[in-house]
Amino acid sequence: MNRYNDGDIAAIYRVIEQRRDMRHFLPDPLEPALLQRLLRAAHLGPSVGFMQPWRFIRITDSSLRQRIHTLVDEERQHTAAALGQRQDEFMRLKVEGIRDCGELLVVALMDRREQHIFGRRTMPQMDLASVACAIQNLWLAARAEGIGMGWVSLFDPEALGTLLHLPTGATPVAVLCLGHVPAFYTEPMLQQENWATRQPLEALVFENTWQHDQAGNPSPDATA
Ligand SMILES: Cc1cc2nc3c(=O)[nH]c(=O)nc-3n(C[C@H](O)[C@H](O)[C@H](O)COP(=O)(O)O)c2cc1C
Secondary structure, eight states: OOSOOHHHHHHHHHHHHHOOBOOOOOOOOOOHHHHHHHHHHHHTSOOGGGOOOEEEEEEOOHHHHHHHHHHHHHHHHHHHHHTGGGHHHHHHSOOOOTTTOSEEEEEEEOSOGGGOOTTTSSOTTHHHHHHHHHHHHHHHHHHHTTOEEEEEOOSOHHHHHHHTTOOTTOEEEEEEEEEOOSOOOSSOHHHHTTSOOOOOGGGGOOSSSOOOOTTSOSSOOTTO
């Protein structure tokens, strides 16, 4: 039989539904064996041409962690300025838990990716899609283990790459805050804070051709 049993299937859907992007953490460290399981889950992710473009950098130096926080905070200010009308609302949001989480990881795309052509000739960005798949595996495994994860993308990749001595061609794509949490949010924090809402699935599933909405707009927008 190919199908999992009902209990296992329910667990898969439950972890998908209950995974949250977390920004509030307890300071307790992650048990090494647990971290290893999470990294292995990430490494089992699919990748274009099986290129496995992900690299994981554990940040264990507290001064380095602080410098990463500074980089993120700088970008937070730039993002706020670029948001115009929603600037103040954005500044009130908590968008990272870098200083509080038990474990901090930076995920980077490897160097020399241009050698990998399979599945990337017309869409080289499939390397990034592959890294995202690995991160999602880690995210789901963490949730099942009772561990929170927050994906932070507010940083200048060049500055972070320099800070971490990435080789030419490699680029950081995610700062991941991992750790024990007081409680998982029951819905996306950006929804709790009225920044955006989850769109109805029906508005996003089309048949045969792209469907414009009734107002003639090409695409619905969660933050409109
Ligand atoms: C690629 C990516 C980058 C993200 N970057 C950030 C970030 O910099 N700061 C943040 O607070 N949340 C970030 N998030 C989390 C999203 O805000 C979150 O996934 C979304 O609000 C839905 O909430 P949920 O993940 O709890 O379902 C990121 C998510 C993804 C997939």
